[in-house]
Amino acid sequence: MPRAASRVGLLGTETALDVLVKARAVEARGRQVIHLEVGEPDFPTPGHIVEAGVRALRDGYTRYGPPAGSPGLREAIAEHLAQRGVRANPEHVLVTPGAKPNLFYGFLATLSPGDEALVPDPGFPIYASMVRFCGATPVPVPPRLDQGRALDLDVLERAITPRTRMVVFNSPSNPTGAVVPEADLQRLAALADRHDLWVMADEIYRRIRYGADAPSIAALPGMLERTILVDGFSKAYAMTGWRLGWGLFPPALAPHAVRLVINSNTCTASFVQEAGIAALRGPQDVVDAMVARFRTRRDAIVARLARIPGVRCHEPAGAFYAFPDVRALPLSAAALADRLLQEEAVALLDGAGFGPGGSGYLRLSFATSLESLEEAADRFSSLVARL
Ligand SMILES: Cc1ncc(COP(=O)(O)O)c(C=O)c1O
Structure with missing residues (x-):
């Protein structure tokens, strides 16, 4: 065998x-x-989104589309990101089948064997799995569960070594439901800058929050250059089975991420992307x-x-x-x-x-x-x- x-x-x-x-x-x-x-x-899934998907199928959105996503959806995503203070260039937006591929593309594009990536522990188990798959080492960073805090910046700072290449965080968090407050985002951004790290910000639960809004870390000065922002439609619009997500990549990584798409799934289903436009542009x-x-x-x-x-x-x-x-x-x-x-x-x-x-x-x-x-x-x- x-x-x-x-x-x-x-x-x-x-x-x-x-x-x-x-x-x-x-x-x-x-x-x-x-x-x-x-x-x-x-x-x-809300009815007007379903209708847009069905209409797109009838209108012939059944062929290959551009690997990075349809221009209309990338534009709508960039506009949506502007609402959370992120000045996204649609050129750096990648549309994918679900949010998850962006995690994989982001790790594959940044981590080499011997590198370390700081991952939340407890955290979405796929982070550590993908980091390992890239030949890198996931370094667990525990949150302050006793205080309901998603990140413990003191612990995180102590975990940084010369091999650290990336910090991964997820706010609101799966599994804890904790949200990273603005002050912690600022401190994390400063650490990323000081140690020249990539940041993987998984914001898939961003729309589902019960308290004050915090900015995206990608909205902080200088962070567009080092943040891979991951989000999608699965949770916010009850669209888990449609498989539709997006990533905003730093300019230096975006072309690599597109090549990863070309080498894996070619593009995201064209009619599904039309449903995504309806989701973002329709009633919220x-x-x-x-x-x-x-x-x-x-x-x-x-x-x-x-x-x-x-x-x-x-x-x-x-x-x-x-x-x-x-x-x-x-x-x-x-x-x-x-x-x-x-x-x-x-x-x-x-x-x-x-x-x-x-x-x-x-x-x-x-x-x-x-x-x-x-x-x-x-x-x-x-x-x-x-x-
Ligand atoms: C933290 C986190 N990130 C990403 C994903 C993946 O989302 P999607 O279904 O859009 O690929 C999930 C799904 O459970 C999740 O919990």
């Missing part, structure tokens, strides 16, 4: 997808599982309405979790994840997640799936109905009462 290349052994995965498979097995035994493991809005109250419902659910689940003895939960300032600390309970978070699924038919994630820094925590998505969340909290309580 021929052997697989050793590099594929460096790739990690997302535990949400593994838990989903286990949950399906529980369902096959006849139990109705409450799904709090997957990170996607439960709302349908659909986004506000979804965020309002997420807020109600957040308040409900955080309040319910707080009533369970041994469980502590910070109020997430963004995204749709609660990240309760269960270290005071008499069994590990992994065992708890497992028993919740097997005994109570509640699927959620062990925080350790987001890096060692997530040990002792659970991640649950509140992108589901209020009734399901309340029922899940009741089942969680009854399991805890039996421990």
Whole structure:
């Protein structure tokens, strides 16, 4: 038998997808599982966006398009970025099938074997996986979970070495829901400048925030030159299955990123991009309405979790994840997640799936109905009462 290349052994995965498979097995035994493991809005894509996609199909948007994206969508994205203070040149905007490819392109374009990249721990597991795949070393940077803070700049600064090439951060954060405040962004920008680092700013949850708006780090002076800004339509417009995202690349990296597209997926589906234009140029109250419902659910689940003895939960300032600390309970978070699924038919994630820094925590998505969340909290309580 021929052997697989050793590099594929460096790739990690997302535990949400593994838990989903286990949950399906529980369902096959006849139990109705409450799904709090997957990170996607439960709302349908707004009607005017769907219509634009269907119309585009009928109008013949069924052929290859420019690798970097349609000029119309790149222009709309640049205008959208201007609203968050980012002076983006559409030439440096890359349209991709989902936000994720921008992470991959960004790492591939910047990291060489021997380099180090600072990644949040706990954090989206794909960062460390992709960094490793590039032959570089992910260096975990723990946040201040006790204070609900997404970044600990003191720890981050101490982790910088002559090999550090990049800092990755995600605000609002998956899995913690924490948001990086403006003062921390300023300090991070100064560090990136002083140590000549690339910054990977994953803003996929930017539109889903419950408190004050913070600027994008790409809006700070000099940061367009060193920031890869990643965002997309999946979460803000409930479009996870459409696969539509974008990246804003520094001028020096944009041509490399386009070549990576040419060498991988050629372009993003043409009709899907028309739906993206409708999303950005159409009414934005659909986004506000979804965020309002997420807020109600957040308040409900955080309040319910707080009533369970041994469980502590910070109020997430963004995204749709609660990240309760269960270290005071008499069994590990992994065992708890497992028993919740097997005994109570509640699927959620062990925080350790987001890096060692997530040990002792659970991640649950509140992108589901209020009734399901309340029922899940009741089942969680009854399991805890039996421990
Ligand atoms: C932090 C983070 N970044 C990126 C992505 C990928 O988004 P997309 O579905 O648009 O590729 C996700 C999806 O879960 C995410 O949680």
